[in-house]
Amino acid sequence: MDQSLFTIYYENPYWVGIIEHTVDGSYSVARIVFGPEPTDAEILEYLFKNYPNNLRFTKPVEGPNQCYKSQHINPKRRQREAANLLAQRGTSTKKAHEAIQRSYEQYKQEKHKIDHKLKDEEAEQKYLRKIEKKKQKKRGR
Numbered sequence: 001m002d003q004s005l006f007t008i009y010y011e012n013p014y015w016v017g018i019i020e021h022t023v024d025g026s027y028s029v030a031r032i033v034f035g036p037e038p039t040d041a042e043i044l045e046y047l048f049k050n051y052p053n054n055l056r057f058t059k060p061v062e063g064p065n066q067c068y069k070s071q072h073i074n075p076k077r078r079q080r081e082a083a084n085l086l087a088q089r090g091t092s093t094k095k096a097h098e099a100i101q102r103s104y105e106q107y108k109q110e111k112h113k114i115d116h117k118l119k120d121e122e123a124e125q126k127y128l129r130k131i132e133k134k135k136q137k138k139r140g141r
Contacts, residue, residue: 004051007085008034008043017043019055020096026060029099058103061095 005020017032032046032055073081 006047008038009088010037018096018100019051019057021052021057023060026062027095027099028057028060029096029103030055030057031100058099059106061099 003022006017007020008015008017010016015034015037017034019030019032021028021030034042034046038046
């Protein structure tokens with residue numbers, strides 16, 4: 001079953017949106033930075049254009065997400081829950097925050113490996129140029 005939850009909040013100095021997406025027990029999260037406070041129309045337009053294909057979701061984490069309830073809820077209770085969600089600051093669930101952090105850490109590790117590899121290749125090229133230059137100097141003798 002496909003379920004998604006979109007939360008928007010203010011994270012100084014930008015407005016940030018979190019999309020939590022659950023598909024058949026796998027849970028993934030996408031983070032969107034809006035900049036200045038977006039209007040409802042801007043949010044809807046952004047979601048229509050980019051959801052779900054153009055958003056960068058984290059790698060899926062196995063396990064059901066307990067933040068969705070498919071049963072009927074009393075309207076007054078639903079109103080209280082909505083007020084509590086509005087009062088929360090930050091990501092909508094701790095699980096979403098952890099998924100974003102894991103994704104960020106993986107990105108940093110991958111970036112570090114790529115940078116290290118490029119640095120090694122550059123050092124190798126520099127060494128080869130140095131050797132070639134020495135050979136050119138010895139050539140005329």
